[in-house]
Each structure stands twice: as C-alpha cells, then as structure tokens.
Amino acid sequence: MNYIFYRSMNKLSRIPGLLQLLLMTVFLVGCSSSRTRGFEKKVTRELQINKFGEHFTGLMVLDPSSGDTLVSVNSDLYFTPASNTKIFTLYTAVKILDDSIPALKYFVSGDTLIFSGTGNPSILHPNFRDSSAVNFLSRYSELVYVPGDFPEGRYGPGWAWEDYDSSFSPERSSFPLYGNVVSVTQQGGLRTEPNLFADSVQVMVKNRRREEKRNTFYFDPSRTDTLEIPYITSDRLTLTLLENVLGKSIRIGEAFPVEKTRTIMGSTPADSLYRRLMQESDNFIAEQLLMVSSFVLSDTISSSLARDFVLDSYLSEMEYKPRWVDGSGLSRYNLFTPSSMVYVLKKLLDEKGREWLFSVFPSGGKNGTLEEWYTGNPHPYVFAKSGTLGNTYCLSGFLIARSGKILIFSFMNNHYLEPASRIKARIQAVLEGIRDNY
CATH class of the missing domain: 3.40.710.10 (DD-peptidase/beta-lactamase superfamily)
Structure with missing residues (x-):
C-alpha cells in the first residue's frame, strides 16, 4: 500500500493544484473505505x-x-x-438537570410551610441518606403536604406484574422515601428501615416477600444479607413516614396558593445518582430521574x-x-x-x-x-x-x-x-x- 501510495503521489505532482487535491481526497477515501x-x-x-x-x-x-x-x-x-x-x-437527565436536583417544592406563609415532592429519588434512600428535605421541613412548626399529581401510575406500561415484591421493581411516586423499599436484616436482631414497618415484617419462609395488595412482608430467617422489598406507596403513607421521622403532625392540603412557589435542592450530587443508575442498573433511580426532569421542565411530574x-x-x-x-x-x-x-x-x-x-x-x-x-x-x-x-x-x-x-x-x-x-x-x-x- 505504501509503494502504491508513493507512485500515485509522484503522478499527482504533475497535476494542477485543485485537481490534485480532489484526486488525493478520492484516493484516500477509497483506501479508507476499503479498510x-x-x-x-x-x-x-x-x-x-x-x-x-x-x-x-x-x-x-x-x-x-x-x-x-x-x-x-x-x-x-x-x-x-x-x-x-x-x-x-x-x-x-444530563441535558435537563444541574449538578444537584430539586428535593422539595414549597411555599411559606408565616409559620406554615406548604410543600410537595419533585420526584427526587435520594431522600432517605438507603444508599444516599439524603436528609436535606427532612432537615428543611423540621424548621417549621406547621406543615401542609400537597400530594403531587402523577397520573401515569405506580408502574410503567408493560412491566411484569409478578415483580411487585422484587427489589429491582419499586413503585414510582412523586415523593419517594427510603427508595420506596423496606430494608430488613437480622444483624444484631431483626432490624427494619423505615422502622414504621417493624410490626409488618413476619419472620417465616414464604414463596413471596410481600402480600400483593398490602404491606405485609416476609423475611426468611436463614438469610444473612439485607433484604429490600418494595412497599405499596400512597399519599397517606408518605405523610405517615414523614411524621414518623420528623416527630410532628402534618396536614394534607389540596393545592398551593396562587403565589409563586420555590424549590430547595437535594444534597446528593447528580453524578452519584448517575453512577448508581448505570453501574448498578438501578430501575428506581431511572424512573425517578425522568420524573424530576419533567418537574424541572414544567413544574409537573410526568415521565x-x-x-x-x-x-x-x-x-x-x-x-x-x-x-x-x-x-x-x-x-x-x-x-x-x-x-x-x-x-x-x-x-x-x-x-x-x-x-x-x-x-x-x-x-x-x-x-x-x-x-x-x-x-x-x-x-x-x-x-x-x-x-x-x-x-x-x-x-x-x-x-x-x-x-x-x-x-x-x-x-x-x-x-x-x-x-x-x-x-x-x-x-x-x-x-x-x-x-x-x-
């Protein structure tokens, strides 16, 4: 190939400049295409x-x-x-979100904080422990929770129904907490996170990890690792989980005032979410990232x-x-x-x-x-x-x-x-x- 190229160059040297350049280009492209x-x-x-x-x-x-x-x-x-x-x-997510992502949408009226979720998946998540939203809520004596409007439902279209109790298939929600899973381990005695579900976990061998339509969970006593089981989400349960961690009561509201709302950002870097998304193939984070992206785009939650x-x-x-x-x-x-x-x-x-x-x-x-x-x-x-x-x-x-x-x-x-x-x-x-x- 080098010899042929050398001879071709000698011939090209006798051809006027523009034509020479054109022929060189055709020759090199032809060689490249052949390779x-x-x-x-x-x-x-x-x-x-x-x-x-x-x-x-x-x-x-x-x-x-x-x-x-x-x-x-x-x-x-x-x-x-x-x-x-x-x-x-x-x-x-890379195109729409910044280095950190919104954790709460809120409006302050006197001592009252009106708030709702943004779809952020990291709040109290067992792998990120992001407590920024909870710390912010703890500053106010009166709290009003406005459930987010997410008409697309807890599961994506075409998901397998039998995966409801599998750790890779948590439900989607506008205000996820703890990764929307219950974590159960026997190290140092039976431990459950969030502890609100402690009385809902039964230590026994069953063919499923959770009842299909209620939050009753089963933990095999022979397990030595941590078991993560999706829980059934609801606006009332989100409220109860927040009340449990904050130690104060929260009212449910129907809507925000007409005035402009604000957002606070979570403390988990976006890149940390992206690494878990890709390296661990985390389905929950994938779904929630689309939801929080739509929130940033339009103040609504829609993947x-x-x-x-x-x-x-x-x-x-x-x-x-x-x-x-x-x-x-x-x-x-x-x-x-x-x-x-x-x-x-x-x-x-x-x-x-x-x-x-x-x-x-x-x-x-x-x-x-x-x-x-x-x-x-x-x-x-x-x-x-x-x-x-x-x-x-x-x-x-x-x-x-x-x-x-x-x-x-x-x-x-x-x-x-x-x-x-x-x-x-x-x-x-x-x-x-x-x-x-x-």
Missing part, C-alpha cells in the same frame, strides 16, 4: 463463527473520530433494549413529558426514533435500534467527554454489572451498559481498541433460547476481536 469494508467483513465472519445467526442480532460499531461506520449488521432494526434504555434516561421533550428537541435529527415508554427498560414495549443507541452515545461522548463517561458507565472486569465480564489485560477496554430480560441481552457503550482509539458500539440480542452467559461469552469474543484488530 472499513475489510474490517466489517472480518467482524461479520466472527458473528457467524460465534453463532449469532441463530437468534435476532444487531450490531453497530462507529469510529467517532472519523465518523466511519465500521460495522452495521441489522443496525436499523428495532430490538427490545432492556436496561440499555437507561442510556437515553442518562442523556435526558412521558420528559421523554417527548428530549426526542423532539435534542434528538430531533435522529433517524430511527425509538418507541420509548419508561426510564428503566423494564417494559417490553420499548423498541430501539442499535443505530439510535450509537447516536445518543456519540452525543454523550461529544458533550461529556471520555473521563466522565468512563467514571459513570460500568467498566469491564472492574465494577457494576460488568464486573465479571469483558476483562481487560491489564486495564478495562469496555465501558458499557448491559440490559437483560428473559431471552434478551444487549450491551451498548464504548470500546478502547489496541490502537488507542475509542469506538462506540451497540450489540443487541433478542429471542435466544440458551443461557445468557453463553451469549455474553460470544459477545466477549467478538469485542476482543474488534479491540485487537482496529
């Missing part, structure tokens, strides 16, 4: 060898520095994304409002618009293409930079949901969000090639009939091939 086609053929062959033709598979790989699409296999077809949906949720706003504004030029129905990806109604995932990942890279993204996304072989997969030698080479549902495994994010270049990829798999671990092993083989050959 890209060869790389794509090699990766496609790896997909065939690793049996990715036995189920519905899509893969797109982009070199963001050149803008070249290196691999495109079913990249414009729609897949169930599972938790890859959180990439769009992260982008929404669909936030989704529609982002799609119609920041992502208006995206060619293959998704069917996007929740923040977490728990719903099988979601439909995304690999190309749309790559599109948003490219925007995140351009706007936030690699250092920030690599600190937020799970690192292969190091932390979060990728701790046991895609291990680098010696450093991580994959920084990506996984997504898992029954017969579904998707992985989208960033890959560092041997050349040092950052590549963006989305690898989506639906409708396989074998253990997900086998799919992951095959994906790892393909990603290692991409890493070593680009």
